[in-house]
Amino acid sequence: MKKFDVVVIGGGPAGMAAALGAREKGATVAILERDTRLGGILNQCIHNGFGLHYFGEELTGPEYAKRFRDKVLADSGITVYLEAMVLSFNEQKVVRALSPTEGLLEIQAGAICLAMGCRERSAGAIGLLGTRPAGIYTAGMAQRLSNIDGYLVGKEVVILGSGDIGLIMARRMTSEGAKVKLVAEIMPFSSGLKRNIVQCLNDYNIPLRYSTTVTRVTGKQRLTGVYVAPVDEKMQPILEKEEYIPCDTLLLSVGLIPENDLLSGTGVQMAAVTSGAMVDEYRATSVPGVFSAGNVLHVHDLVDNVSEEAFVAGRAAADFAKGVLPCGDTVAVIPSDGVRYALPQRVHPGEGKVKLYFRVDKVYKGRTVVVTSGGKEIKRKKPLVMAPGEMQNIEIEKSLITGEIKIYTEE
Amino acid sequence: MNTTCIMCPMGCSLTVEEEGKEIVVKGNGCPRGEKYGRAEYSHPERVVTTLLKKEKGGVVSVKTDRPIPKDKIADLLLWAAAFRVQGQYKTGDVLAVNPVDCGANILATADEEE
Numbered sequence: 001m002k003k004f005d006v007v008v009i010g011g012g013p014a015g016m017a018a019a020l021g022a023r024e025k026g027a028t029v030a031i032l033e034r035d036t037r038l039g040g041i042l043n044q045c046i047h048n049g050f051g052l053h054y055f056g057e058e059l060t061g062p063e064y065a066k067r068f069r070d071k072v073l074a075d076s077g078i079t080v081y082l083e084a085m086v087l088s089f090n091e092q093k094v095v096r097a098l099s100p101t102e103g104l105l106e107i108q109a110g111a112i113c114l115a116m117g118c119r120e121r122s123a124g125a126i127g128l129l130g131t132r133p134a135g136i137y138t139a140g141m142a143q144r145l146s147n148i149d150g151y152l153v154g155k156e157v158v159i160l161g162s163g164d165i166g167l168i169m170a171r172r173m174t175s176e177g178a179k180v181k182l183v184a185e186i187m188p189f190s191s192g193l194k195r196n197i198v199q200c201l202n203d204y205n206i207p208l209r210y211s212t213t214v215t216r217v218t219g220k221q222r223l224t225g226v227y228v229a230p231v232d233e234k235m236q237p238i239l240e241k242e243e244y245i246p247c248d249t250l251l252l253s254v255g256l257i258p259e260n261d262l263l264s265g266t267g268v269q270m271a272a273v274t275s276g277a278m279v280d281e282y283r284a285t286s287v288p289g290v291f292s293a294g295n296v297l298h299v300h301d302l303v304d305n306v307s308e309e310a311f312v313a314g315r316a317a318a319d320f321a322k323g324v325l326p327c328g329d330t331v332a333v334i335p336s337d338g339v340r341y342a343l344p345q346r347v348h349p350g351e352g353k354v355k356l357y358f359r360v361d362k363v364y365k366g367r368t369v370v371v372t373s374g375g376k377e378i379k380r381k382k383p384l385v386m387a388p389g390e391m392q393n394i395e396i397e398k399s400l401i402t403g404e405i406k407i408y409t410e411e
Numbered sequence: 412m413n414t415t416c417i418m419c420p421m422g423c424s425l426t427v428e429e430e431g432k433e434i435v436v437k438g439n440g441c442p443r444g445e446k447y448g449r450a451e452y453s454h455p456e457r458v459v460t461t462l463l464k465k466e467k468g469g470v471v472s473v474k475t476d477r478p479i480p481k482d483k484i485a486d487l488l489l490w491a492a493a494f495r496v497q498g499q500y501k502t503g504d505v506l507a508v509n510p511v512d513c514g515a516n517i518l519a520t521a522d523e524e525e
């Protein structure tokens with residue numbers, strides 16, 4: 001059986017950074033990627049806006065991916081298996097994958113780093129009513145068909161959900177000559193970035209309606225139209241105000257779900273809010289030697305944060321494989337009062353600093369974030385504004401940790 | 412003109428108007444918003460990313476190597492729809508020089524796949 005100190009599952013930005021992180025610590029590394037090349041979702045994100053924090057310049061997705069890919073491929077300590085679909089791993093850390101060139105591949109890992117990314121919620125997942133004609137795509141699927149395969153999926157488009165992928169696709173389809181008639185968002189705010197609303201919708205005069213949803217779709221073979229209606233405070237559509245919009249394409253940009261099917265039956269403890277594993281500050285899961293980073297751990301809006309997180313996980317996985325990862329008791333991190341979740345969910349008291357990443361439950365202007373440990377305040381900060389779509393972070397000193405950590409907002 | 416400042420997460424709603432000979436920005440929470448509002452009013456610019464078709468089939472992702480005036484975007488997209496990329500390329504290669512007369516060249520943003 002082949003042996004590596006660290007086996008990384010998934011070769012997107014998280015997987016590549018985890019591999020490079022593990023190499024910094026001198027580990028031997030394998031990346032298993034099911035696609036034909038490294039880069040993950042970035043390969044289809046041809047717009048710019050990546051890497052402002054990490055590289056200090058604005059790159060497109062493929063350019064950001066290439067910077068990492070070139071480093072990975074130049075490093076003889078990293079073995080890359082492409083078209084290698086990981087099927088399972090067990091407690092002994094044997095990873096099994098299927099590849100057209102290697103057949104059934106079995107690898108003994110010293111540590112495993114999960115970097116499988118996420119998938120999109122589909123029409124089924126949101127309980128869309130009506131027929132099931134052709135012409136309904138998730139926004140990311142349409143993006144892949146357009147940007148990798150070169151197909152325009154439709155001419156008259158309605159987009160449900162104002163997440164970034166939906167906004168980006170509104171501009172993309174308009175650029176390719178399609179007419180985007182409406183972006184409907186069920187919430188009273190967008191989970192997408194301001195910049196995308198301005199540059200993808202406003203620049204092209206594409207209307208965005210808040211508190212509005214698609215109630216049903218029509219069409220037998222191909223989609224012929226959708227009904228939209230405003231929703232009340234309880235998110236229930238007001239059917240008297242239903243309106244018909246003829247279109248041949250409906251794009252769904254209604255959220256992402258971490259791709260964690262591999263974890264069922266492995267004993268890795270999951271967090272309900274993030275749909276990812278529960279981790280400590282090293283991104284170590286509850287199963288010793290199994291680490292997680294990137295969108296498979298929690299959905300990120302900035303790839304820069306993905307890379308940073310995955311470096312941490314990769315270095316820690318290498319340390320674990322060598323038996324030098326610090327261990328010991330952890331304290332829990334408990335979110336409340338406006339903080340929807342915080343990650344890591346557990347932290348080791350001790351030396352150095354740790355960044356707590358968190359998301360808030362709605363838009364807050366001028367609200368304070370407070371962190372306490374053992375009942376004593378250890379950090380506070382007052383960002384100008386916090387929105388659910390933009391991941392926040394706050395750094396704390398580990399030496400100040402004396403007990404359970406609480407993170408919450410206050411007036 | 413109404414717009415949203417994108418210079419920081421506050422996202423102030425700006426109104427930009429010409430009062431006499433002066434451009435006046437209102438609604439900005441800080442001086443950066445005034446600068447942004449003025450620029451958006453008088454010479455808004457964007458880096459454009461799009462796809463070009465390859466002569467032999469398939470697409471190449473590209474970007475302008477500098478921001479171009481907003482009112483040139485439509486011209487650029489029209490040009491892009493008709494243009495065909497010939498031969499080999501890799502990330503950063505110039506695929507077209509100044510196609511819409513505003514000084515911006517077109518760069519490939521991905522390597523050709525084998």
Ligand SMILES: Cc1cc2nc3c(=O)[nH]c(=O)nc-3n(C[C@H](O)[C@H](O)[C@H](O)COP(=O)(O)OP(=O)(O)OC[C@H]3O[C@@H](n4cnc5c(N)ncnc54)[C@H](O)[C@@H]3O)c2cc1C
Pocket residue numbers: 009010011012013014015032033034035039040041042045048049050051084085086087115116117118140143164165168259262293294295296299300301302303304306
């Ligand atoms: C459409 C879209 C637009 C975005 N726009 C921006 C932006 O403008 N700016 C920005 O900073 N960020 C943006 N992001 C966010 C950022 O790109 C992502 O957060 C980041 O790419 C996630 O990286 P990842 O490595 O965790 O996941 P992915 O990129 O999804 O990579 C996961 C990889 O794992 C592989 N994999 C999964 N399961 C298996 C398996 N069982 N076996 C083998 N391989 C497997 C997949 O094939 C994939 O290559 C965007 C994201 C999306 C989806």
Ligand code: SF4
Pocket residue numbers: 416417418419420421422423438439440441442443444445
């Ligand atoms: S005007 Fe100032 S405070 Fe308001 S969004 Fe722009 S940069 Fe931020």
